[in-house]
Amino acid sequence: MNTQAMDDDRTAPRWAALQPPVDRNGLAGAATVLGLIGSITSIVAVGGLLGVVGLILGIPALRTAKRTGVGRGQAVIGMVTSAVAIVVSVAVVISAVWFAHKTQNCYQFHKVQQWQQCVRHQFAGG
Numbered sequence: 001m002n003t004q005a006m007d008d009d010r011t012a013p014r015w016a017a018l019q020p021p022v023d024r025n026g027l028a029g030a031a032t033v034l035g036l037i038g039s040i041t042s043i044v045a046v047g048g049l050l051g052v053v054g055l056i057l058g059i060p061a062l063r064t065a066k067r068t069g070v071g072r073g074q075a076v077i078g079m080v081t082s083a084v085a086i087v088v089s090v091a092v093v094i095s096a097v098w099f100a101h102k103t104q105n106c107y108q109f110h111k112v113q114q115w116q117q118c119v120r121h122q123f124a125g126g
Contacts, residue, residue, distance in 0.1 A: 025071025027061035030054075031078025038085030045096075048089025054082030 034054030041047035058079035065072035106118035 023068065023070040025061055025064050025068065025074065027057050027064060028071030028074035028078060031058035031061050031082065032074045033078075035078040035081030035085060039081045039088070042085040042088035043092060045089045045092050047085040048093075051082040051085030051089065054078050055086065058082060 038047035038050030061075035
């Protein structure tokens with residue numbers, strides 16, 4: 001008897017042949033991960049870049065899901081969270097630029113207390 005053939009039969013699990021192939025939409029998974037990470041990091045504006053990439057990956061993922069029937073939910077979640085990341089990042093950048101413009105006269109002070117007093121004065125209408 002051939003011992004090589006017996007070894008091959010023992011190493012292959014019998015249940016492996018019974019399982020159907022797993023269908024996955026890798027683009028949808030990537031869009032979801034990037035969208036979630038982008039949403040979490042959007043407060044520091046880095047998430048906006050991840051959101052753009054997630055949105056770009058989400059569009060073909062949605063097309064793939066339409067064709068194959070797999071990953072539509074993930075693609076939609078990825079696109080929505082990516083869009084949220086972009087919107088929050090843009091709002092953070094606009095707020096930072098507005099604050100810097102409003103307090104531009106205060107950047108000459110090197111001590112924190114002087115700077116805080118100047119900022120309070122700027123926002124009080126002075």
